[in-house]
Amino acid sequence: MKTQLRLGVIGSGSVVREIYQYLYFRSQYSPLLDVCAVADPNEPYRNWFGNLAGIPAERRFADHRELLAKVELDAVQVNTPDHLHCAPTVDALRAGLDVVVPKPTAATVRDAHAMIAAARESGRFLGIDFHKREDPRIKEAEARFQRGRYGTFQTAVFYMLDKLWVADPNHSPRFFASADFAEKNTPVSFLTVHMADALMKIVNLIPVQVRATGYSQKLPALKPIPVNGYDLVDTEIRFTTGAQAHIITGWAVPNSAESVTVQSGRILCSEGLMDLGLGTPGLREVHADGLTEVNPLFRNFEKDNTVTGYGISSPGRLYQQILALRNGRCSDAERAAAFHPMTLGFYTTLVLEGAEKSLATGAKSPEGVTHGPVVDLRRLAAEQLGASVAAAYGLQ
Numbered sequence: 001m002k003t004q005l006r007l008g009v010i011g012s013g014s015v016v017r018e019i020y021q022y023l024y025f026r027s028q029y030s031p032l033l034d035v036c037a038v039a040d041p042n043e044p045y046r047n048w049f050g051n052l053a054g055i056p057a058e059r060r061f062a063d064h065r066e067l068l069a070k071v072e073l074d075a076v077q078v079n080t081p082d083h084l085h086c087a088p089t090v091d092a093l094r095a096g097l098d099v100v101v102p103k104p105t106a107a108t109v110r111d112a113h114a115m116i117a118a119a120r121e122s123g124r125f126l127g128i129d130f131h132k133r134e135d136p137r138i139k140e141a142e143a144r145f146q147r148g149r150y151g152t153f154q155t156a157v158f159y160m161l162d163k164l165w166v167a168d169p170n171h172s173p174r175f176f177a178s179a180d181f182a183e184k185n186t187p188v189s190f191l192t193v194h195m196a197d198a199l200m201k202i203v204n205l206i207p208v209q210v211r212a213t214g215y216s217q218k219l220p221a222l223k224p225i226p227v228n229g230y231d232l233v234d235t236e237i238r239f240t241t242g243a244q245a246h247i248i249t250g251w252a253v254p255n256s257a258e259s260v261t262v263q264s265g266r267i268l269c270s271e272g273l274m275d276l277g278l279g280t281p282g283l284r285e286v287h288a289d290g291l292t293e294v295n296p297l298f299r300n301f302e303k304d305n306t307v308t309g310y311g312i313s314s315p316g317r318l319y320q321q322i323l324a325l326r327n328g329r330c331s332d333a334e335r336a337a338a339f340h341p342m343t344l345g346f347y348t349t350l351v352l353e354g355a356e357k358s359l360a361t362g363a364k365s366p367e368g369v370t371h372g373p374v375v376d377l378r379r380l381a382a383e384q385l386g387a388s389v390a391a392a393y394g395l396q
């Protein structure tokens with residue numbers, strides 16, 4: 001029986017620094033992983049990670065194709081920017097490896113479909129780390145809703161709002177290394193995908209329309225470096241049943257906020273509602289530094305130097321699934337669930353691409369508000385994938 005996976009890490013930037021280094025080296029999942037190679041074109045990042053993992057120079061690469069060709073591996077984790085998930089993932093799956101990717105699956109449905117198709121064709125595992133799926137409050141909401149306790153889902157409002165310093169290149173030290181982070185990324189690609197995915201996991205519905213409204217009023221006024229990006233985006237999603245949701249995300253909350261991310265959610269149904277106190281996980285700190293909501297549920301630095309929380313257990317469970325599959329300990333039902341497009345984040349990518357398209361084609365008012373038009377997701381999927389492939393995803 002296989003008990004450990006030889007893992008190659010492709011991309012070793014911010015998300016590895018903030019989350020995955022703890023998964024690889026300081027978690028209950030670390031014994032499952034033998035991190036033996038890294039690929040990243042950025043030399044300082046590659047060597048920071050190579051040194052941390054004790055990877056010899058001959059197993060540090062600038063190009064993922066060299067890593068795949070030269071090192072014997074069981075799996076890779078692809079931590080590249082969203083629009084660069086597809087090629088390393090497809091190459092690794094075709095090379096017979098299992099793959100884990102941080103959320104979102106990809107920036108476009110075309111890429112997401114290529115990745116899903118490569119997983120199905122190769123029979124290898126593809127796992128997307130949407131860590132909110134492992135948040136005990138989201139799991140409880142999913143179980144209660146799916147037992148029928150609340151009747152028919154009607155509408156929902158979710159918030160996920162980062163403190164300004166997350167996106168502000170004038171803040172020292174910078175949260176994200178690049179000065180143009182908030183121009184290259186939007187609150188939709190970074191934040192909306194978390195909440196849209198969590199909601200869709202709970203209500204298990206396919207989205208068919210998206211409309212986004214973007215507010216650009218704070219970031220362009222930052223000094224001395226202004227940012228040409230959105231402070232806040234309201235993404236309205238409509239589902240097959242006519243139910244709808246507003247996912248409101250941004251990164252312009254004052255730095256005095258009670259936590260790095262101010263967040264909550266409310267789900268309203270025909271027979272009741274659920275309030276998700278996502279921003280109040282239970283440990284409130286009063287200190288000279290200020291009043292802080294600490295979230296030990298997400299990432300908890302334990303006394304024994306290990307790191308726990310759903311930020312770690314979410315990807316950790318994906319590696320457990322890979323081992324179960326490789327050891328023939330995965331039932332047909334578990335395999336079918338693992339390969340389902342909802343599990344693989346296809347519909348979340350569809351919402352992401354639709355919302356970005358809505359913003360890109362919207363009209364901007366003199367006040368800095370971009371009113372995006374409604375984007376028909378069935379049409380978007382058919383244009384990008386062809387009608388028959390879109391229909392296979394339930395988008396006919």
Ligand SMILES: NC(=O)c1ccc[n+]([C@@H]2O[C@H](COP(=O)([O-])OP(=O)(O)OC[C@H]3O[C@@H](n4cnc5c(N)ncnc54)[C@H](O)[C@@H]3O)[C@@H](O)[C@H]2O)c1
Binds near residue numbers: 042
């Ligand atoms: N909490 C979360 O769930 C969370 C948080 C942050 C980022 N993410 C996701 O993680 C991914 C990476 O984000 P990040 O913030 O670490 O970005 P980043 O820009 O800090 O790091 C990306 C790294 O990938 C490298 N890279 C680029 N092209 C490559 C290639 N072809 N092969 C190998 N390496 C390549 C870059 O040099 C860089 O070091 C994104 O998909 C992002 O959305 C998830």
